[in-house]
Amino acid sequence: MATSATDAGGMAALTAAAKKEGALNTIALPRDWANYGELIDGFEKKYGIKVAVENPEGTSQDEVNALKEHRKDGRAPDVIDVGGSFAQSAARQGLLAPYKVAAYDKIPKQQKDGQARWFNNYGGYISIGCDAKRVKTCPKTFADLRKPEYKGKVALNGNPTNSGSAFAGVYAAALANGGSFDDIQPGIDFFAELSKNGNFIPVESTPATIEKGQTPISIDWDFLNLGYADEFRKKGADVDWRTAIPFDGSFAQYYAQGVNKDAPHPAAARLWQEYLFSPEGQNARLGAFARPVLMDAMRKDGTLDTAAAAKLPTVEGTPTFPTEAQMERAKEAVNRDWAEAVPG
Numbered sequence: 001m002a003t004s005a006t007d008a009g010g011m012a013a014l015t016a017a018a019k020k021e022g023a024l025n026t027i028a029l030p031r032d033w034a035n036y037g038e039l040i041d042g043f044e045k046k047y048g049i050k051v052a053v054e055n056p057e058g059t060s061q062d063e064v065n066a067l068k069e070h071r072k073d074g075r076a077p078d079v080i081d082v083g084g085s086f087a088q089s090a091a092r093q094g095l096l097a098p099y100k101v102a103a104y105d106k107i108p109k110q111q112k113d114g115q116a117r118w119f120n121n122y123g124g125y126i127s128i129g130c131d132a133k134r135v136k137t138c139p140k141t142f143a144d145l146r147k148p149e150y151k152g153k154v155a156l157n158g159n160p161t162n163s164g165s166a167f168a169g170v171y172a173a174a175l176a177n178g179g180s181f182d183d184i185q186p187g188i189d190f191f192a193e194l195s196k197n198g199n200f201i202p203v204e205s206t207p208a209t210i211e212k213g214q215t216p217i218s219i220d221w222d223f224l225n226l227g228y229a230d231e232f233r234k235k236g237a238d239v240d241w242r243t244a245i246p247f248d249g250s251f252a253q254y255y256a257q258g259v260n261k262d263a264p265h266p267a268a269a270r271l272w273q274e275y276l277f278s279p280e281g282q283n284a285r286l287g288a289f290a291r292p293v294l295m296d297a298m299r300k301d302g303t304l305d306t307a308a309a310a311k312l313p314t315v316e317g318t319p320t321f322p323t324e325a326q327m328e329r330a331k332e333a334v335n336r337d338w339a340e341a342v343p344g
Helices: 011-021 036-047 060-069 084-092 164-176 185-196 207-211 222-235 266-276 279-286 295-301 324-341
Strands: 023-027 050-054 079-083 119-131 154-156 217-221 241-244 252-260
Touching: 011 036, 011 266, 023 060, 023 079, 023 266, 036 050, 036 266, 036 279, 060 079, 060 084, 079 084, 079 164, 079 266, 084 164, 084 252, 084 324, 119 164, 119 222, 119 279, 154 164, 164 185, 164 217, 164 252, 164 324, 185 324, 207 222, 217 222, 222 241, 252 266, 266 279, 279 295
Parallel strands: 023 050, 154 217
Antiparallel strands: 079 252, 119 217, 119 241, 119 252
16 A cells, blocks of 8 residues: 555545545544544544544553554554554554654654654643642652642542553653653552552543542643643632642653554545645644644744644653664553552
């Protein structure tokens, strides 16, 4: 199958083939995550292609599993959106097709696979969300989270053995506690300590658990915490959700896109990628506080929504990312040690 739109006969030919297929299978794309609601609606309206979303609240691991489990039955996801380590794992297992979107050369080198099997689309920084109505003084650093006043209040967005955002929370905690990209153990130890002293609760944080007061402090991506604050304001919820990016554990990650090698709708899968990497798709990410991977390139060529970009929280320095080998070793450590270190 085509490895670029040019290879497919140009964008017009790719679009025609995708419209003929008429459908796109996706998985684990909640509408309130990085503006997927607007992106799905926009794609359907623009191309008349129906987007199905299986298991909207699923994890990155669920996505990789679905590529394998539904390989030949037509129900497999055409595309995936996963944390970096999961994209690399799927590529190593031979599950992804090489495809270069039109903007491929503008994606920073460390944010794409050299063989174009995956490429980052949007991302953010690990942050600490806090309900100021239920927490007297909101924490701003990982060090703060050790304080006795946060007993029974601290949560992650899932389990780090299968959730990209929770895994990143552990990596950030490692950086805040003397660890490095080569050593995630201090992050596991940090949560083991919080679990032992009763501050950490093994409840997956969601807007529903926040609103009920179950998870008044949540370590999660800044774009999700900022988006939740907007959501609570709009619906008049009794929540005053604030977001802080901890300077002691600054960790950025971007989420990667990939095309299923056995995609039931191969043309639609590739058109979806072109849409997500177009100025329209990238600016939509900003609408939900996510940082588009092409932000610098778009700023230079004048296609960036600068008003939306100005609303992003400021961060210091240029983000750095673990290598594939570092990420894999960190993942192995978390998979091996998390359940015993942090029961629940």
